Amino acid sequence: MSIEKPGAAEAVDTLETAPRSFATPEKTLDLAKQANLEEHELTLRDALRQYPRAVMWSVLLSTSIIMEGYDIVLMSSFFAQPAFSERFGVYDPGTDKYQITATWQNGLSNAVSVGTMVGAFANGYFTHKFGYRKVLLASLGLITVFIFLPFFAVNLPMLLVGEFLCGIPWGVFATMAPAYASEICPMALRGHLTVYVNLCWALGQLISAGVQAGFADNPTQWAYRIPFALQWAWPLPLLAVLWSAPESPWYYVRIHRPDLAEKSLARLGSSGTKTSAREAVAMMIHTDELEKRVDEGTSYLDCLRGVDRRRTEIMCMAFAAQPFCGSSMGGTPTYFFVQAGLPSAISFQMSCGGLGLAALGTLIAWWLMQHLGRRTLYLWGLGLLTAILVAVGFISVGTRPDSVAGNYAQAALMLLWLFTYYLTVGPICYAIIGETSATRLRTKSVCLSRIVYYAAQIVCNVVNPYMLNPTAGDWKGKTGFFWGGMAFLFFVWTYFRLPEMRGKTFEELDILFARGVRTRDFAKTRVDAYVEGDEALTKTE
Numbered sequence: 001m002s003i004e005k006p007g008a009a010e011a012v013d014t015l016e017t018a019p020r021s022f023a024t025p026e027k028t029l030d031l032a033k034q035a036n037l038e039e040h041e042l043t044l045r046d047a048l049r050q051y052p053r054a055v056m057w058s059v060l061l062s063t064s065i066i067m068e069g070y071d072i073v074l075m076s077s078f079f080a081q082p083a084f085s086e087r088f089g090v091y092d093p094g095t096d097k098y099q100i101t102a103t104w105q106n107g108l109s110n111a112v113s114v115g116t117m118v119g120a121f122a123n124g125y126f127t128h129k130f131g132y133r134k135v136l137l138a139s140l141g142l143i144t145v146f147i148f149l150p151f152f153a154v155n156l157p158m159l160l161v162g163e164f165l166c167g168i169p170w171g172v173f174a175t176m177a178p179a180y181a182s183e184i185c186p187m188a189l190r191g192h193l194t195v196y197v198n199l200c201w202a203l204g205q206l207i208s209a210g211v212q213a214g215f216a217d218n219p220t221q222w223a224y225r226i227p228f229a230l231q232w233a234w235p236l237p238l239l240a241v242l243w244s245a246p247e248s249p250w251y252y253v254r255i256h257r258p259d260l261a262e263k264s265l266a267r268l269g270s271s272g273t274k275t276s277a278r279e280a281v282a283m284m285i286h287t288d289e290l291e292k293r294v295d296e297g298t299s300y301l302d303c304l305r306g307v308d309r310r311r312t313e314i315m316c317m318a319f320a321a322q323p324f325c326g327s328s329m330g331g332t333p334t335y336f337f338v339q340a341g342l343p344s345a346i347s348f349q350m351s352c353g354g355l356g357l358a359a360l361g362t363l364i365a366w367w368l369m370q371h372l373g374r375r376t377l378y379l380w381g382l383g384l385l386t387a388i389l390v391a392v393g394f395i396s397v398g399t400r401p402d403s404v405a406g407n408y409a410q411a412a413l414m415l416l417w418l419f420t421y422y423l424t425v426g427p428i429c430y431a432i433i434g435e436t437s438a439t440r441l442r443t444k445s446v447c448l449s450r451i452v453y454y455a456a457q458i459v460c461n462v463v464n465p466y467m468l469n470p471t472a473g474d475w476k477g478k479t480g481f482f483w484g485g486m487a488f489l490f491f492v493w494t495y496f497r498l499p500e501m502r503g504k505t506f507e508e509l510d511i512l513f514a515r516g517v518r519t520r521d522f523a524k525t526r527v528d529a530y531v532e533g534d535e536a537l538t539k540t541e
Contacts, residue, residue, distance in 0.1 A: 031282035033530050038279070039187045039505050044370070047188035053269040057245050058181040058193045060238070061136065062200050064173040067143065067234050068116075069204025071170070073355070074227055075112065075163065077212045079105055083223035088156050102465040104156055109461040111160045115167020116174060117454045123172040124447030128298065131251045132180050136242060139169035144235040151228040166231075171454070175447045182434035183248040183442065184268050187505055191374070192366055194434035198427035199362040206355040213352045250439055253284045254298075284439075287507040290529070291440045294514050303437075303445050307514050311436050314498060315449035318378070318432045320456040321490040325385045325425055326483035328457075328464035330417040354415040361422035373523065374428050374435075375500040381424020382491040388417045389484030396477025410477045435501045438510060505529070 048055065078084040079100045089098040100108075119139075126135045146169070149162025177200070181193040211230060215223040246268055252261035258281050265277040294307055303312045368377055392413045399406025437445035467475045467482065499522035501509060508527040517525055 031279040032286040035279035035283035036505060042186055042188045044188050047186050051185060051269050054185045058184055059196060060241055061180050062177040062197045064238055065177050065197055065200035066204035067231060068170040068174055069201035070208045073205040073208035075108055078224055081223060083219050105465040106462050107160055108163055110458045111164040112167040113454045113458045115164040116171030117451050119168035119171025120175045120447045120450045123175045124444040127443045131247045132176055133245055133247050135172060136176060139172040140235045140239040143169040147231050151225060175450045178430045178434045179442050179446045180248060183250040190434060191369055191431040194430040195365060195427040197430045202355060202358040202362050202422055206359055209352040209355045213349050250284055253288055254440060287439055290507055290510050291438050298440050300444050300448060303441055303448050308438055308441060311513055312445055315433050315436050315445055316452040317493055318429050319449045319453035321425060322429060322453060323457040323460040325382055325487035325490060326389050328460040329479055329483050330414045350411055354418040357415060357419040358422035361419045362427045365423050365427040369428060373500050373502045374431050375498050377424045377428045378498060379494045381420060382487055382494055384420045385417060386484050386487040386491060388413055389480040389487060392477045392480035439506050
């Protein structure tokens with residue numbers, strides 16, 4: 001088979017001419033081969049039975065994401081809450097209501113995004129240096145303290161600072177969870193546990209919508225202070241539970257402590273025997289050495305060089321698609337429902353129901369991902385989101401602003417948008433992120449891609465209020481035309497650039513990227529990581 005060579009020719013030449021052992025002892029190489037074989041033979045049912053503690057620890061750590069999902073819906077929903085608007089907003093004669101101005105909506109929304117960017121960048125450095133566990137525990141301690149500021153805020157500047165500080169540990173949680181999940185579980189569980197991160201987002205948003213629905217008609221300050229206070233329900237219990245969480249065995253391999261990696265695997269419940277743990281560590285060492293042959297660097301700049309440039313592009317674009325495919329409009333739908341003409345109480349209730357559909361969609365995505373793969377779900381998810389957003393725009397153009405039927409039709413379509421997003425683009429993105437990066441660059445690659453996500457979110461948060469807010473553009477449902485167009489652009493990118501990575505180990509993905517295999521050939525190319533030259537790759541029809 002003819003394989004297209006990548007731009008980093010020197011890296012590929014190194015791979016092809018390196019000794020077969022890749023600087024590992026022969027015995028270690030044999031163990032690595034056995035571990036690779038077992039990875040491919042392991043079914044989902046067997047993986048759940050053999051790695052129950054890996055599932056438990058991944059689920060527990062990913063639960064920290066609920067806090068970020070909770071707050072993102074919380075703040076955007078406050079913009080539609082009468083008590084919050086009367087306390088912090090200005091009177092708008094045109095609507096005869098108090099409104100948080102578009103400028104302050106941008107400021108409050110983007111304060112969180114800037115904070116999370118800082119947290120994500122710091123996580124890439126500190127996790128590489130100190131490991132997942134220490135950074136996680138420190139972040140849980142910080143968020144416990146930072147929640148005091150938004151709870152006691154008496155004005156918008158104080159609230160903005162509080163949101164920024166809370167965003168720092170949220171940025172750590174958001175980038176740590178998918179990386180940790182991808183490192184402590186076998187290939188059969190990798191996609192499911194990384195996708196669970198998105199379920200935590202949906203659960204956090206669902207809880208937030210439920211809390212907001214309960215306080216929608218409360219005219220006092222407690223309508224927004226109690227929802228802020230409920231954020232304290234997460235950090236302290238998680239701190240107590242995760243104090244004994246095992247460190248990632250990949251982290252120990254990267255710092256040349258295979259003995260500790262074996263102990264960590266034993267705690268994660270690999271298969272219960274010392275030999276199998278040794279085999280798994282041998283495969284990790286083989287993968288690590290393979291990546292060193294391509295690039296020994298582990299800095300943020302190394303994510304943008306050589307073979308890793310393509311991998312970083314895929315991760316960054318996959319994450320950037322999330323806000324640009326309409327999340328600012330449909331991901332936090334309460335404010336849109338109010339601007340579309342629905343009563344506040346009904347808007348909160350519909351948001352709660354929509355986020356329930358989102359949680360259901362993520363659960364169904366587990367099954368679809370196993371049968372359809374990542375690329376297909378992500379691609380056609382973007383196509384469906386484009387169609388829904390454009391349909392919302394046409395309904396808004398074709399009906400009067402006071403049309404009850406038109407308003408409810410737009411709301412129903414945005415609920416469909418939520419379900420479709422959480423069935424496809426939302427959860428599948430995390431599987432893509434967890435599988436694409438090189439293991440030596442995983443924490444920094446995940447953090448860099450998440451920073452791009454937050455930057456994209458800031459852009460969307462700036463643009464969306466000026467289109468939707470009645471004191472600015474007042475586009476109402478016609479905003480769907482803009483976000484539908486953006487979703488279509490990412491649909492085109494996905495078709496040409498996003499490969500299918502289902503069923504490939506990390507070392508096999510390293511070889512596919514190092515040899516520059518084309519996007520459409522990823523799924524049908526079989527890899528033998530222990531054979532030299534072009535014989536390592538076989539194209540199947």
